[in-house]
Amino acid sequence: xxxxxxxxxRACSRLAGCRTATRVRSVHSITGITAAQIDEExxxxxxxxxxxxxxxxxxxxxxxxAKGTRDYNPKQMAIREKVFNxxxxxFKRHGAETIDTPVFELKETLxxxxxxxxxxxxxxxxxxxxxxxxxxxxxxxxxRYLAMNKITxxxxxxxxxxxxRDNPAMTRGRYREFYQCDFDIxxxxxxxxxxxxxxxxxxxxxxxLDLGDFRIKVNDRRILDGxxxxxxxxxxxxxxxxxxxxxxxxxxxxxxxxxxxxxxGLSEEAADQIGEYVSMQGGMDLAExxxxxxxxxxxxxxxxxxxxxxxLFSYLQLFQxxxxxxxxxxLARGLDYYTGIIYEAVLTQAGVAPVxxxxxxxxxxxxxxxxxSVAGGGRYDGLVGMFDPKGRKVPCxxxxxxxxxxxxxxxxxxxxxxxxxxxTEVQVMVASAQKNLLEEKLKxxxxxxxxxxxxxxMYKKNPKLLSQLQHCEESGIPLVAILGEQELKDGVVKLxxxxxxxxxxxxxxxxxxxxxxxxxxx
Numbered sequence: 432x433x434x435x436x437x438x439x440x441r442a443c444s445r446l447a448g449c450r451t452a453t454r455v456r457s458v459h460s461i462t463g464i465t466a467a468q469i470d471e472e473x474x475x476x477x478x479x480x481x482x483x484x485x486x487x488x489x490x491x492x493x494x495x496x497a498k499g500t501r502d503y504n505p506k507q508m509a510i511r512e513k514v515f516n517x518x519x520x521x522f523k524r525h526g527a528e529t530i531d532t533p534v535f536e537l538k539e540t541l542x543x544x545x546x547x548x549x550x551x552x553x554x555x556x557x558x559x560x561x562x563x564x565x566x567x568x569x570x571x572x573x574x575r576y577l578a579m580n581k582i583t584x585x586x587x588x589x590x591x592x593x594x595x596r597d598n599p600a601m602t603r604g605r606y607r608e609f610y611q612c613d614f615d616i617x618x619x620x621x622x623x624x625x626x627x628x629x630x631x632x633x634x635x636x637x638x639x640l641d642l643g644d645f646r647i648k649v650n651d652r653r654i655l656d657g658x659x660x661x662x663x664x665x666x667x668x669x670x671x672x673x674x675x676x677x678x679x680x681x682x683x684x685x686x687x688x689x690x691x692x693x694x695x696g697l698s699e700e701a702a703d704q705i706g707e708y709v710s711m712q713g714g715m716d717l718a719e720x721x722x723x724x725x726x727x728x729x730x731x732x733x734x735x736x737x738x739x740x741x742x743l744f745s746y747l748q749l750f751q752x753x754x755x756x757x758x759x760x761x762l763a764r765g766l767d768y769y770t771g772i773i774y775e776a777v778l779t780q781a782g783v784a785p786v787x788x789x790x791x792x793x794x795x796x797x798x799x800x801x802x803x804s805v806a807g808g809g810r811y812d813g814l815v816g817m818f819d820p821k822g823r824k825v826p827c828x829x830x831x832x833x834x835x836x837x838x839x840x841x842x843x844x845x846x847x848x849x850x851x852x853x854x855t856e857v858q859v860m861v862a863s864a865q866k867n868l869l870e871e872k873l874k875x876x877x878x879x880x881x882x883x884x885x886x887x888x889m890y891k892k893n894p895k896l897l898s899q900l901q902h903c904e905e906s907g908i909p910l911v912a913i914l915g916e917q918e919l920k921d922g923v924v925k926l927x928x929x930x931x932x933x934x935x936x937x938x939x940x941x942x943x944x945x946x947x948x949x950x951x952x953x
Contacts, residue, residue: 546766590613633830648774653770657733664701676761712757712760744758772809811829862889900929
């Protein structure tokens with residue numbers, strides 16, 4: 432009660448403007464409640480007041496974006512567009528076509544596909560009899576699309592927003608609303624050829640974006656399940672233990688082990704055996720050695736997965752990407768629908784750890800510090816069958832680029848760099864050196880637009896030439912087409928290069944070709 436009374440005193444002093452500092456100090460001396468505590472509670476009351484409405488009775492609200500979302504200014508959008516173009520260019524280079532699906536699905540479509548992450552799905556209010564949820568990823572809607580349309584063969588990409596009721600970490604590119612860029616191959620093909628192409632695509636995109644050093648970790652769900660079996664994990668705990676192993680990139684082994692034993696009910700002996708395996712990293716040699724492992728060779732499932740890892744690395748050698756790929760037994764990926772090969776790309780601060788002999792024997796090689804996952808995926812041969820009335824399976828493998836993480840890094844690089852980011856693609860500014868030339872400028876810019884030239888003109892009748900040139904410098908417009916009375920008489924346009932201030936008279940008939948030539952060279 433005393434605390435509430437003091438809050439009311441301080442709140443009244445804030446709201447009414449009266450001075451009650453002496454009174455607050457006297458109460459403080461009696462109660463021992465600090466001024467900071469009172470201020471904190473007062474701030475909450477003031478926020479509540481703002482939400483309920485001001486003194487004039489009008490509703491007031493805080494102008495902000497919803498938690499886990501953000502706006503993007505023109506500079507940020509220019510960076511995003513560049514990244515999207517790079518990714519789409521790679522997808523198209525590999526022969527993919529694109530589709531789109533609704534942003535929300537029937538709730539039952541998404542239920543039971545994401546394991547422990549299902550709690551992150553956004554459920555929508557009942558809208559006339561259909562229980563709906565916002566899509567959590569693009570993979571499950573893709574599988575539903577295949578089953579519904581009876582498609583058994585497609586190579587597709589899909590770029591769209593997805594929604595997760597997660598705890599956002601905005602500075603690390605983790606949001607509640609974010610884009611995913613997915614590439615998937617559906618169809619019955621020979622083992623590991625499509626899987627290897629997905630890894631090649633990740634390698635191409637990350638190399639072209641020049642984000643820094645990266646490593647692509649690969650594993651196989653069958654190897655994990657076989658490992659769990661030979662280590663004594665009960666069948667009904669495979670998926671939940673897999674979800675715990677998936678936290679190894681965020682938690683130390685001791686904490687992961689504690690969760691397995693204390694929360695998941697696994698024996699310490701089984702957890703210790705898992706710990707020995709998940710510390711192993713390597714390449715094809717590690718797969719060969721595990722095929723000879725006394726425990727692992729007891730599992731047919733694990734042996735099948737290890738044989739495929741060997742085959743995968745042979746294709747990756749032909750694709751020339753093995754320098755960035757490592758076979759990592761700690762990689763789990765918590766989603767329930769994966770059935771075979773799984774992979775994840777992470778950026779590293781200290782460079783990619785080379786696959787040394789020590790690393791292949793289970794000991795760490797050169798230490799590399801992970802700074803975040805930027806891509807992930809795998810094989811999900813059973814997902815389409817979950818939607819098909821007759822249970823017909825369509826084998827699928829795919830990869831998703833974690834685009835928001837990529838955007839965060841690209842934005843940081845742009846901020847650190849002195850290089851100016853252009854937010855428009857205007858090639859030429861149509862300007863005038865004298866007054867009363869608006870009609871002539873509009874005639875010229877119409878010719879340019881009709882010819883497909885990206886051009887701009889100031890929305891003033893008689894702008895100063897200096898202000899027109901300054902606009903070009905600030906916006907990064909490379910050329911200025913200047914009209915004057917003399918130029919009109921001579922049938923020419925003065926073409927100025929903004930960067931060098933070099934000028935040349937170009938005949939009106941040759942202007943369009945000259946602009947194209949100069950902008951293509953740039």
